[in-house]
Amino acid sequence: MTGSTGTALLVMDVQLGITQRFAEGTDYLPRLAGTIDVARAHGIPVVYVVIGFREGHPDVSRSNKSFAVMAGSGRFIPGDPGAQVHPDVAPHDGDVIVTKRRVSAFAGSDLDLVLRSMEIRHLVLAGIATSGVVLSTLRQAADLDFGLTVISDGCLDLDDEVHRVLTQKVFPRQAQVVTGREWRDQLA
Known part of the structure; x- marks a missing residue:
């Protein structure tokens, strides 16, 4: 798939092992699916970014507080069902998957x-x-000089207040922040 629009939608870490902690009991996945559909309808490439490690987790440092607890757990390695993108927003043929x-x-x-x-x-x-x-x-992409849009209701956090502060106060310094509906209306 080419990037003829110069824009791509990144769908990040929406994997079964993550969504079970965050998205249960919310309308997050249907909202995100709608945003993905809008991107595809406008010829915008959808790039899925997933977290993944090698068998045995040799790529996880013991000093990495975020990931060290996974070492030896069998999580997010090849064959782990939890590493799969949630089926409600699964990649289509031609979508790119980046690990x-x-x-x-x-x-x-x-x-x-x-x-x-x-x-x-x-x-x-x-x-x-x-x-x-x-x-x-967002921080790294801004440093790499990408233009940025954040779909506020296409993001989810365990802490609603952290989500609010980031999407309303922090992200707007480096990105346009819109809802999925607002983004769709901008593309129309």
Whole structure:
């Protein structure tokens, strides 16, 4: 899939092992599915970013507080059902899947290479968690001079107040922050 629009939607960390902690009892997945459908309808490439490690977790440092607890757990390695993208928002043929090894979508992945190859200069961010992958990716993407949009209701965090502060006070310093509906209306 080419990036003829110069824009790509990043759907980040919406994997079964993550959604079970965050999205149960919410309308998050249907909202996100709607945003993905809008992107596809407008020819905007959808890039899925997933967290994944090698068998035995040799790529997880004991000093990494976020991931060290996973070492030896069998989580987010090949064959782990929890590593799969949630079926409600699953990739379609032609979508790109990028595996990252840290919090930011760029850390330990070939995302930058993929985006440059597709001639993408603007990123639309959605994912779980607002205070994790979305925040880290936004900061790194801004430093890499990407234009940025954050779909506020396409992000989810365990802490509603953290989500609110990030989407209303922090992210607007580096990105346009809109709801999925507002983004759809901008594309119309």
